[in-house]
Amino acid sequence: MPFQPDxxxxxxxxxxxxxxxxxxxxxxxxxxxxxAAKKSSEAAVFHQDLWDHGDSSGIxxxxxxxxxxxxxxxxxxKGGVNVSDVMGTFPEDFASTMPGSSPHFRASGISLVxxxxxxxxxxxxxxxxxxxxxxxxxxxxxxxxxWFGGGADLTPYYLYKEDAIHFHTTFQExxxxxRDVVDYQELKEHCDRYFYLKHRGESRGxxxxxxxxxxxxxxxxxxxxxxxxxxxxxxxVPIVRRRMIEDYTAQQKEFQLWRRGRYVEFNxxxxxxxxxxxxxxxxxxxxxxxxxxxxxxxxxxNPDPGSPEAALLEVLKNPxxxxxx
Numbered sequence: 228m229p230f231q232p233d234x235x236x237x238x239x240x241x242x243x244x245x246x247x248x249x250x251x252x253x254x255x256x257x258x259x260x261x262x263a264a265k266k267s268s269e270a271a272v273f274h275q276d277l278w279d280h281g282d283s284s285g286i287x288x289x290x291x292x293x294x295x296x297x298x299x300x301x302x303x304x305k306g307g308v309n310v311s312d313v314m315g316t317f318p319e320d321f322a323s324t325m326p327g328s329s330p331h332f333r334a335s336g337i338s339l340v341x342x343x344x345x346x347x348x349x350x351x352x353x354x355x356x357x358x359x360x361x362x363x364x365x366x367x368x369x370x371x372x373x374w375f376g377g378g379a380d381l382t383p384y385y386l387y388k389e390d391a392i393h394f395h396t397t398f399q400e401x402x403x404x405x406r407d408v409v410d411y412q413e414l415k416e417h418c419d420r421y422f423y424l425k426h427r428g429e430s431r432g433x434x435x436x437x438x439x440x441x442x443x444x445x446x447x448x449x450x451x452x453x454x455x456x457x458x459x460x461x462x463x464v465p466i467v468r469r470r471m472i473e474d475y476t477a478q479q480k481e482f483q484l485w486r487r488g489r490y491v492e493f494n495x496x497x498x499x500x501x502x503x504x505x506x507x508x509x510x511x512x513x514x515x516x517x518x519x520x521x522x523x524x525x526x527x528x529n530p531d532p533g534s535p536e537a538a539l540l541e542v543l544k545n546p547x548x549x550x551x552x
Contacts, residue, residue: 232359232370232445240357240449241312241335245293247355247456248310248337252295254460255303255341262302262471271300273308278510280313286508289314290333294513298520302348302471306341307516313509314361321506326440327360327372334358336377337456338500340517341463346384346483347470350432350490351463352517353379354500355456375448376439378414379459380422381466382432382490384483386539388549390466391433395549397462398436398455405451407444411550414438419546424493429543431493435462439499482536484523491522 252273263270279291292311297303312335319330336356343350355377362369381394395415402411418437423430436455441448494501494517504514530536 230444230446232373234370236445236449237333237335237357237359237370237373240452243449243453243456244310244312244335244337244355247459248293248295248308250457251337251339251459252308254464255297255306255308258464258467258471259297259300259303261468263300265472266301268301271297271303273297273306276512278513286315286318286506288316292510292513294510294516296516300344302343302345302467304342304344305520306339307513308337308339309513309516310337311335311509311513313507315507318506325358325360326374326442329360329362329371331361332358333361334503338517339459342487342519343467343471345471346475346479347473348467349381349383349390349470350487350519351379351381353377353456353459355452356500357452372442373445374440374442375445375452376441377452377455378418378435378437379455379462380418380432380435380437381463382486383539384486385479385535386433386542387466387470390469391547391549393466394433394435394462397458399550401451401454401458402436404454405447408441408447408451409438411436415548415550422493424489424497426496427489427492429489429540430546431489431543433542433549434546481523482530484521485525485528486539487519487522488524491518494518 256272260270273295276294280289290313292309294309296307298305314333316330317332336354338354340352357373357375359373360371362371399411402409402414414436418434421437422432501514
């Protein structure tokens with residue numbers, strides 16, 4: 228008989244997201260401290276904000292989360308690593324866009340975005356989550372349907388081939404361990420399609436992996452989600468350590484601020500996590516923590532042909548299979 232998720236299984240997945248938050252924030256504080264020591268400056272740390280919905284009467288009616296944000300660091304200009312576990316009732320029009328029929332739901336996950344100050348260090352995003360539709364939430368045990376989603380993607384401002392290969396290879400190796408439930412090439416192509424600014428005709432970054440509505444074999448999907456989430460630090464921190472020791476120019480910093488504008492455009496127009504949070508009455512500060520502290524829009528700007536900046540834009544308009552590069 229196929230495995231049927233219950234609240235104990237949902238609790239197990241939620242517990243992992245909370246443990247992963249601890250691991251990731253500790254790892255990022257370590258690299259922030261390393262950089263601050265090199266610059267003889269003070270290292271920033273993550274500040275925690277606990278919140279809950281209590282007896283609110285909106286779409287989300289219970290649960291809460293832990294928001295952890297770092298700001299004005301020597302290396303990490305702004306970043307957030309958030310976990311949440313909430314319950315509520317979908318509005319009818321929103322419910323129709325997802326699998327299942329019950330309006331009651333429980334959703335839990337971890338979401339992170341890191342915006343470094345250093346323009347040669349990429350911005351990075353990752354999230355891992357589940358959503359379950361509940362037939363009778365008051366019983367705490369009747370799950371109608373559930374699915375996993377998530378992924379990780381890299382947004383460099385200056386392109387280094389070895390960094391792109393490292394990031395993609397890390398997640399390819401995770402996918403290859405779980406071929407019974409995921410296919411790396413499928414997740415890579417899904418990521419390229421998803422993180423795409425249609426109005427600009429370009430990708431937000433150089434991709435990674437992305438998956439959603441994974442309903443089959445929930446036990447195996449949780450194992451894959453655990454391994455993918457646990458691979459995050461290894462996918463990103465070696466890149467940070469390589470680039471943070473390099474010098475950069477004022478021109479490179481300005482290009483970073485301009486490219487951040489594309490990040491803002493994607494998150495406010497297309498990002499499903501942002502839209503889910505806004506449509507379900509989520510906590511605004513946590514939802515919008517993904518936005519950078521400083522950003523720039525320049526009118527009709529185009530990099531000089533043959534420049535490193537132009538090389539990045541070429542890749543963003545024509546995604547590369549980095550694991551084959």
